[in-house]
């Protein structure tokens with residue numbers, strides 16, 4: 001149907017000791033949005049760099065417009081109409097929008113001096129094509145991330161781009177900005193441009209892709225029209241594992257870990273009551289501002305309750321501060337792990353013991369060997385992929401970083417662990433690892449509460465769900481009594497009520 005732009009055949013790329021690509025076939029058509037997915041390290045960036053001419057493949061053939069090309073280099077690739085937008089956009093913060101957009105053009109035409117009028121005209125023209133309305137005179141450093149991206153796309157397309165490749169373009173965007181980007185990309189596609197998006201967020205892929213290719217371990221394990229995939233298939237190809245989509249069912253013991261009576265935080269939630277038994281995984285959901293996160297904050301002493309009762313393992317407790325909560329055996333994986341959950345520049349081991357430091361002091365000194373041992377224990381137990389316990393947290397992928405936040409709290413041996421958005425920004429493989437870890441902890445008797453707006457996560461992983469709306473709890477719903485659609489409907493109804501207030 002549609003015309004082929006580029007075709008890769010049996011592409012192999014080896015770095016010393018690493019086979020990053022093991023004979024990948026890939027075909028990208030004009031006028032399609034092709035998503036490239038796969039877990040961290042599967043070879044996505046390497047493949048893009050082969051297409052952009054940044055890496056010479058070890059073997060294999062590349063055809064562009066049906067013609068075989070050998071020794072593609074970055075300049076040749078640009079001349080063929082291939083443009084890549086990397087995650088940092090490579091925009092120049094201290095230059096204006098117009099200068100940034102005209103940049104490539106000037107380089108290509110080997111112009112030494114910038115013609116201001118021309119640059120501005122070019123900028124307007126490019127921005128009209130992508131549907132952006134940004135002042136061409138403003139410095140790029142003053143723009144939002146989304147607008148910086150629009151500048152990068154404008155710059156990429158002005159030179160008659162035939163193929164636009166975006167490496168994880170949505171990671172730092174809000175939902176509205178993602179919509180805007182999607183509109184822009186669909187518009188470009190309709191003009192005949194081929195678009196490749198590296199993404200592993202399932203929902204976003206299903207929203208925009210025409211075709212999907214999934215890499216695993218340097219191999220193309222699936223390519224097809226998006227209609228040929230569903231969630232289960234997608235995750236299966238990504239991870240190589242069978243994902244069982246069945247509702248979590250605890251081994252019912254019916255002994256109560258936590259009981260909340262009429263808990264209230266003035267202005268946020270009112271008279272929330274529920275109980276949590278051994279084995280239960282409780283999900284709390286609702287819109288942002290519905291009180292869902294505040295319940296977690298209150299149980300952890302960040303915002304102490306105005307009134308109500310908290311009973312932990314049959315003992316009424318008072319939580320007025322975070323240290324009260326920690327002393328009572330409550331752990332909290334916060335919503336924003338990057339700013340609240342972790343010391344990014346510190347090592348994995350520093351982070352692992354951060355919430356339980358006292359236990360590693362002997363005579364005023366830290367027992368470094370014990371810290372090392374316990375860190376390695378958790379890295380293994382929780383399946384964190386890291387080069388060593390000394391690696392800085394910021395070098396880990398999102399999923400592995402999140403596993404270490406969980407490990408940090410597990411190391412305090414909590415009775416109750418509350419997780420707010422535990423798998424936001426986490427790849428699907430780590431996501432199912434994390435869910436499995438939580439199920440095992442629940443089965444071993446730890447109280448687990450997941451606060452989330454990811455319906456799928458809640459439905460399959462929590463045997464009880466509370467929907468918050470305007471600070472009022474729906475009461476406990478027994479997940480198994482409902483279908484996923486029914487829960488989704490209830491959440492939507494709660495949201496509508498909220499908007500009508």
Ligand SMILES: Nc1ncnc2c1ncn2[C@@H]1O[C@H](COP(=O)(O)OP(=O)(O)O)[C@@H](O)[C@H]1O
Nearest residue numbers: 015016018020039040041042043044045046047
């Ligand atoms: N320049 C390089 N030198 C050595 N190994 C590399 C290099 N670039 C990538 N790799 C390795 O190749 C594999 C694929 O990496 P990459 O293409 O970056 O994966 P992805 O983008 O899917 O996360 C990884 O094992 C990575 O460590």
Ligand SMILES: [Mg+2]
Nearest residue numbers: 041044045046
């Ligand atoms: Mg990459």
